[in-house]
């Protein structure tokens with residue numbers, strides 16, 4: 360095999376996100392439910408004759424060397440060399456970028472996770488799922504989840520994962536048109552960091568699960584970025600609207616695709632908005 364085309368990198372939504380404490384290194388301890396959705400980027404991998412790792416698609420604002428796709432590929436290439444003594448062949452990586460950057464839908468992390476899974480196969484590297492998850496974690500806390508490959512209840516910084524049953528539904532997602540820097544939200548003096556711990560059964564036994572808990576990062580993000588507050592208020596007229604991750608995207612669950620279309624038809628033109636269906640499993644791990 361010399362190429363892997365059309366590899367999906369789906370987005371996630373954080374159905375709730377509680378900040379329960381802080382690690383000694385300053386990183387925040389979270390509890391969250393990650394929901395996979397059927398909207399995302401698509402990556403294409405082609406082996407090269409040398410050992411270079413190249414992104415062949417321009418991504419405005421993200422230099423090639425800092426792209427999580429390239430950094431993930433470098434990590435795995437080095438790991439394969441450590442294990443086998445030889446460097447695997449280089450790769451050209453193309454990306455159809457759909458997901459908003461800094462949107463809280465995990466685009467960069469999902470791209471990196473798909474890269475690790477695709478190159479593990481293309482290079483016959485033979486790493487197990489947990490090994491790939493461990494390799495990805497230092498690059499981004501959401502990467503292990505995407506490799507885990509199913510909707511999950513997460514703790515720690517997001518790396519301690521348990522599968523969880525989530526509702527089959529559609530989501531309307533609004534992009535409020537601002538990029539929210541994750542570090543600024545976690546660094547805010549106004550962030551509450553002591554939400555009492557819940558357990559997976561509390562989430563699972565909640566009937567309207569999309570409305571369980573809250574997003575502790577939302578209060579800070581809406582103060583710093585008024586367009587996020589505006590989107591929460593607007594979408595709130597159609598259901599329980601909340602922010603995903605550290606923002607900026609805002610989502611609400613609806614029962615059917617027709618319901619999603621009805622809300623989308625009314626979204627003010629100044630915002631990008633889209634619909635997505637909940638997924639139980641990652642569409643790429645299912646293919647592997």
Ligand SMILES: C[C@@](CO)(OP(=O)(O)O)[C@H](O)COP(=O)(O)OP(=O)(O)OC[C@H]1O[C@@H](n2ccc(N)nc2=O)[C@H](O)[C@@H]1O
Pocket residue numbers: 373385386387388389462463464465468498499500501516517541542543545603604605606
């Ligand atoms: C908030 C979440 C929820 O899914 O998602 P996104 O909104 O990014 O999608 C993640 O925990 C995002 O984790 P990760 O992707 O690793 O965050 P980064 O952007 O690398 O973090 C930027 C900075 O935020 C702070 N940070 C991040 C995560 C965390 N649990 N505690 C922190 O204190 C750290 O100062 C870190 O240096």
Ligand SMILES: Nc1ncnc2c1ncn2[C@@H]1O[C@H](COP(=O)(O)OP(=O)(O)O)[C@@H](O)[C@H]1O
Pocket residue numbers: 420421425426427428459460461462463464465466467468470471541604605606607
């Ligand atoms: N392949 C990539 N796609 C998106 N962002 C990337 C990528 N590689 C690096 N980044 C950087 O990571 C940051 C966070 O991106 P992203 O994962 O899309 O947002 P979020 O963590 O809010 O869901 C971006 O602002 C960008 O600078």
